[in-house]
Amino acid sequence: MALDIQDNHDGCHTFRELYECRHALYLCLANAYATYFRKSEKDNHYSGWFLVWGNIPQDAITIGEFAKTAQVSFHIPNKYYDMFKLKIESSEYDGHSTKDVIERLIKFGVS
Numbered sequence: 001m002a003l004d005i006q007d008n009h010d011g012c013h014t015f016r017e018l019y020e021c022r023h024a025l026y027l028c029l030a031n032a033y034a035t036y037f038r039k040s041e042k043d044n045h046y047s048g049w050f051l052v053w054g055n056i057p058q059d060a061i062t063i064g065e066f067a068k069t070a071q072v073s074f075h076i077p078n079k080y081y082d083m084f085k086l087k088i089e090s091s092e093y094d095g096h097s098t099k100d101v102i103e104r105l106i107k108f109g110v111s
Helices: 017-030 078-083 098-110
Strands: 037-039 049-062 067-077
Touching: 017 037, 017 049, 017 067, 017 078, 049 078, 049 098, 067 078, 067 098
Parallel strands: none
Antiparallel strands: 037 049, 049 067
């Protein structure tokens, strides 16, 4: 019997659990900062998935006023679609990598 890669673990969590945590955290972030985030239609990029993306502030001038934003995005399973209380909108992909997303989220988190 083959082991599903999602059931592999690091000794504490399976990949499946880590992805579920990732989806839940992004749900919290996107809904808390809904001004900056949008979602695509279901099955927009891959069957069973939709895209949640945001243009998040990167350079604060004064509180509540931002000069520069940077795009972040995640593919999210359709089962979460109705939980994301976001406007439906499409966006042009800016070419960001996973490394870019991590750096942009950290910068947003400490600003």
